[in-house]
Amino acid sequence: MKLKIGHLYPELLNLYGDRGNILSLQKRMQWRGIEAEVAEYTLSDKIDFSALDIVFVGGGSDREQLLVCKRLGEIKSEISDYVGDNGVVVAICGGYQLLGHYYKIKDELIEGLSIIDAFTEGGNGRLIGNVVAQTDFLDRPVVGFENHGGRTHIGDHKPLGSVLFGSGNNGADGGEGILHKNVIGTYLHGPLFPKNPHLCDYVIQKALERRGFDTDLAPLDDKIELAANAYIVSRFAPSPNNCECSA
Amino acid sequence: MRKIIAVWITKILIVLGKLGGKKGSSTPGVFALKICPQILEILSKQVRSGIIVVCGTNGKTTTNNLLFSMLRDQGKRVVCNNVGSNMLEGVVTAFVSAAGIFGRLDADYACIEVDEISTVKVFAHLVPDYMVITNLFRDQLDRYGEIDITIDYLSRAVTMAGDVTLVLNGDDPLVAAFGIKSGKKCVFYGVGEDVGIALHETKEGRFCSFCGSELTYQFYHYSQLGDYDCAKCGFARPPADFEAKNIDLTGGIAFDAAGRRISVNYRGFYNIYNILAPISVLSLLGLPFDNIDKTLAEYKPQIGRMEPFRIAGKSVIFNLSKNPAGFNQAISTIAGDTAEKDIIVVINDNAQDGRDISWIWDVDFERLSDVKAHSFTASGIRHNDVMVRFKYAGLENTSDNGNVKEAIEHALKTGNKVLYVLVNYTALFSTQDILKHLEGKG
Numbered sequence A: 001m002k003l004k005i006g007h008l009y010p011e012l013l014n015l016y017g018d019r020g021n022i023l024s025l026q027k028r029m030q031w032r033g034i035e036a037e038v039a040e041y042t043l044s045d046k047i048d049f050s051a052l053d054i055v056f057v058g059g060g061s062d063r064e065q066l067l068v069c070k071r072l073g074e075i076k077s078e079i080s081d082y083v084g085d086n087g088v089v090v091a092i093c094g095g096y097q098l099l100g101h102y103y104k105i106k107d108e109l110i111e112g113l114s115i116i117d118a119f120t121e122g123g124n125g126r127l128i129g130n131v132v133a134q135t136d137f138l139d140r141p142v143v144g145f146e147n148h149g150g151r152t153h154i155g156d157h158k159p160l161g162s163v164l165f166g167s168g169n170n171g172a173d174g175g176e177g178i179l180h181k182n183v184i185g186t187y188l189h190g191p192l193f194p195k196n197p198h199l200c201d202y203v204i205q206k207a208l209e210r211r212g213f214d215t216d217l218a219p220l221d222d223k224i225e226l227a228a229n230a231y232i233v234s235r236f237a238p239s240p241n242n243c244e245c246s247a
Numbered sequence B: 001m002r003k004i005i006a007v008w009i010t011k012i013l014i015v016l017g018k019l020g021g022k023k024g025s026s027t028p029g030v031f032a033l034k035i036c037p038q039i040l041e042i043l044s045k046q047v048r049s050g051i052i053v054v055c056g057t058n059g060k061t062t063t064n065n066l067l068f069s070m071l072r073d074q075g076k077r078v079v080c081n082n083v084g085s086n087m088l089e090g091v092v093t094a095f096v097s098a099a100g101i102f103g104r105l106d107a108d109y110a111c112i113e114v115d116e117i118s119t120v121k122v123f124a125h126l127v128p129d130y131m132v133i134t135n136l137f138r139d140q141l142d143r144y145g146e147i148d149i150t151i152d153y154l155s156r157a158v159t160m161a162g163d164v165t166l167v168l169n170g171d172d173p174l175v176a177a178f179g180i181k182s183g184k185k186c187v188f189y190g191v192g193e194d195v196g197i198a199l200h201e202t203k204e205g206r207f208c209s210f211c212g213s214e215l216t217y218q219f220y221h222y223s224q225l226g227d228y229d230c231a232k233c234g235f236a237r238p239p240a241d242f243e244a245k246n247i248d249l250t251g252g253i254a255f256d257a258a259g260r261r262i263s264v265n266y267r268g269f270y271n272i273y274n275i276l277a278p279i280s281v282l283s284l285l286g287l288p289f290d291n292i293d294k295t296l297a298e299y300k301p302q303i304g305r306m307e308p309f310r311i312a313g314k315s316v317i318f319n320l321s322k323n324p325a326g327f328n329q330a331i332s333t334i335a336g337d338t339a340e341k342d343i344i345v346v347i348n349d350n351a352q353d354g355r356d357i358s359w360i361w362d363v364d365f366e367r368l369s370d371v372k373a374h375s376f377t378a379s380g381i382r383h384n385d386v387m388v389r390f391k392y393a394g395l396e397n398t399s400d401n402g403n404v405k406e407a408i409e410h411a412l413k414t415g416n417k418v419l420y421v422l423v424n425y426t427a428l429f430s431t432q433d434i435l436k437h438l439e440g441k442g
């Protein structure tokens, strides 16, 4: 078994320890004997999406995001086809914003990929802090840290989770991120996967299923990862429902 | 009259603060500004020969303190916020404590360290003649947003500063571009040769600040520091007015600069910049270098900058590592130490640390698997996260203990020669207290 991860433009989009997310995917595959290839792409590279199993897009500053969005515009249809074919996409912060129709800051409009029916606009102040969100497909909350000026509105889409603590997509509707087909968009860095091994495994599982491998992932010893997850949950969103004792 | 009252009350508060055992409080400055809002303006205008402000993510305290010592050892009277905070209130406290009781200031120079975000506030009261920028790294992200925001503050501040001369680390493309864009007079310093210490790490400023293209590097020192140029628009590392050459990092640090050989016994490549910057300023001020060797030899690095302790026959080295650039530098220094060792990493997430600790994933922990370290202990408020980082870096013999004292006592029991304790900001003073206490007992 082998999966190929395409890391889009890490030279530009590399804020908030994104390296940790790639490292998590890679290690958690390798520990199970799944070969993990990581391809890092620069703006000038030609990307063959048909060879990819997981596409990862991280966060960057506004300036860097602008550079990336120009390039993404040129390969819009290829990315759309990949998503239409159930390709797995993980997009964080800036990368998440680029999935929607646009991201408007001050007087500038950064055009997005329109892969999801969402848009992002600037708001008053940045939304910064630890986040705990509950999904309806994982047995324990997803935790992370958010830091974004943009407010994302996802219309009729399903959010990745509901916010138990923190601001989420826009600080108003209680939703965090998005889950659309096999596309996950989220404001959570933190980084996301090291402290949410259950979400990381979900992504790996989806990528395997798409390639016709129908096996369940072998369990790993996640004591250390889950302790880090449980610490954030118990510190910021303590409640009987999401206490670690339910595990 | 308000000025005199402000000076009196502030001085009383400073004395009271000292009695209370506080290290560098900014409270007196808050009161001084309330009683007399012009206090800093009035006092700073009395500085006779020049005000120098030092900014930058890493190294500004060492740079500023060295500059202070060099000026003092030339027999100059100098105002310095070396015991106070580097925000507006701390700067006010420094000036008031240097003033006489009738509000007269007898000072040739002022050298003031200012937090980048505070520059706009400070420059509303005080106009610097020289402004040093040491580097611009990613730091405390959640407090400041992104690095662009820091640069924004700095450029607003510089605009307020009249005909200030900028003294800039030209090896940092973000700093150099900032200077060029500012339109102010710029003087550059830098390390002009490859010393072969580059790590694999995230580089923040690798894209041209003018045209956005990727910069090409002849060589890297660390982070984004090095000899760079932009093939598209021609932006390049500016020729250095003050350059370190013939660098020798075996033992301490030695290099040629400003026409002389400089040699010190403290470690860490980054200290070359911390010495080069004040030397550049001294030279710009037209002052002689008479006592500089003595000043450098007597200089004690600040608390927690590879600070040595001797506990129960073991050498303990204590270092503040509060962002990826600083942490990777510490790892480089550890890698250069061939002794058998143990390592403790203490990470807190209090407000002053930055609530967001995701930067630990930008630190090259992987490199620690190869430095003769026999155990790794995660400690501090976020020890759980440090453990995860250790695990994914492939480190072995890891354990965690949120209690720093216990973690240190436990690590002291191993048979290895050296213990490294790396901490971030809010663990600095408490951990130093623990180490001093343990050293005193032995």
Ligand SMILES: [Zn+2]
Pocket: B208, B209, B210, B211, B212, B213, B230, B231, B232, B233, B234, B235
């Ligand atoms: Zn350029």
